[in-house]
Amino acid sequence: MSNSKLKMFTKLYLKDLHEVTAEILIVVIGVVLVTIGFSLDSEVPPPAFLFPLFLLLGLVGFLPLLSSFKLLSREWSHNTVYLVMSLPVSGAMILASKMMVLLTQYVGGTLLLGLSGYLLFATKLFQYIAPYQPDLAVLANNPELVSNLLAFYLAGLAFLVFLCCTSFFSQIAGRLSAKFSGLVTAVTFVFTLILSGKLLEALGTGSHEVNLVMVRMSGNTDSLVNSLYLSSLGYLLLAIILFILAAVIYDRKLEL
């Protein structure tokens, strides 16, 4: 009788999730402090909270990429790769559990940040700017705005998945070299990003196609949303290719 793949995946996921506890705590503490701080302080003008929220948004987007390097490189630096590579599971499952952790980190962070932003908007900012922007309430209930925000969010998610897959691929490629593993990883990472950019450009799905100014001038947000979805699709396809390559190298070529 063999153990279920789901059980194995869950164990790998929980183990990897534990490895990024510090990064998750940084975001949670940051968001809680900003939310409570601005909710209690009536002296500070409400728009001031936008700055730390945007800083936190940058952090939420950047930390998973940093974690992608940490999650994989730590297996080697702590020798736990001997345990992981001895397990009766494929490289795809090992990498998928790490990817799931990174997505949890990103989605959890952005949702928490979104909640904080909504609370601060509802309790502070709305009353502050409502007299100057009476259309704001209408804007908040605008389904088109929601659809645009969703397109931006999904594009960000797709780009993050692409970056993390590039990170996995370049780190595993780097491990093929006994010496200068870090250098090979860095060169592969940069080279893969450049090559991917060229490829997407050639296919016409790169994010440079999204011209926000043009969209705003023409008032046609459909083209913006379509561009974002197309761009997301391009990044996701590349991410899948890089993920498969990384898993195949992990299974067939990687040695200790």
Place this chain on the structure above:
Amino acid sequence: MIEFDQVGKRFGSIQALDQLSLQFGPGKIIGLFGPNGAGKSTAMKMIAGLNQPDSGHVLVDGQKPRHSRVKIAFLPEIDHLYGWWTLKQAADFMRSFYADWDDRKYTELLGFLNLREDMKISKISKGQRAKCKLILTVSRRAPYLLLDEPLSGIDILTREEIINTLIRDFREGEQSIIISTHEINDVESLVDEVFFIDQGRIVVSGSAEELRITQGLSLVEIMKEAFRHVQQ
């Protein structure tokens, strides 16, 4: 059965394994002996699927090692467990991956080796870590146990406990234990079959008992003799 057929492996300028051919039969305790850098660990890692031959091939019951991981319980020389784990968490992890995990054996061994489940891997002594690694390996009913330098850097009392554990839990006929070490004294009484390896080649091999009788020497002395000839 584990087979090495004309296996070659090179790391840079070092020839770790040199046309190595051997067979580890089932149901025995096998010693893979040799000095540091002889190629023992490379051979062990190859069986565990962590290294691949440059030439020749390694088969575990007729399959490539990476397809046979479920049959192999590997104890590497280095500490390979997560430091934040308690022994209980480590055992839960292993239990999820291996259907041959034996809870009864694990519980018995906890008492036998004086270990507690709440021990945190990063907070315990080297000897206790060695025992934790051992319990996680031996608690499986895997057909092949690979123990790479299981006694390295361990005090004499812990060594005895480890050896007694192996003797106590060896299931003759069902399981093969392959012990790689350069400290032959400690495991001399344990092994049925021996392979002396140097510079990636087998220097002497055979039944431990037969070698002792025919050469009138202990395994330690046989190794010294064998490597003296090689060095000359």
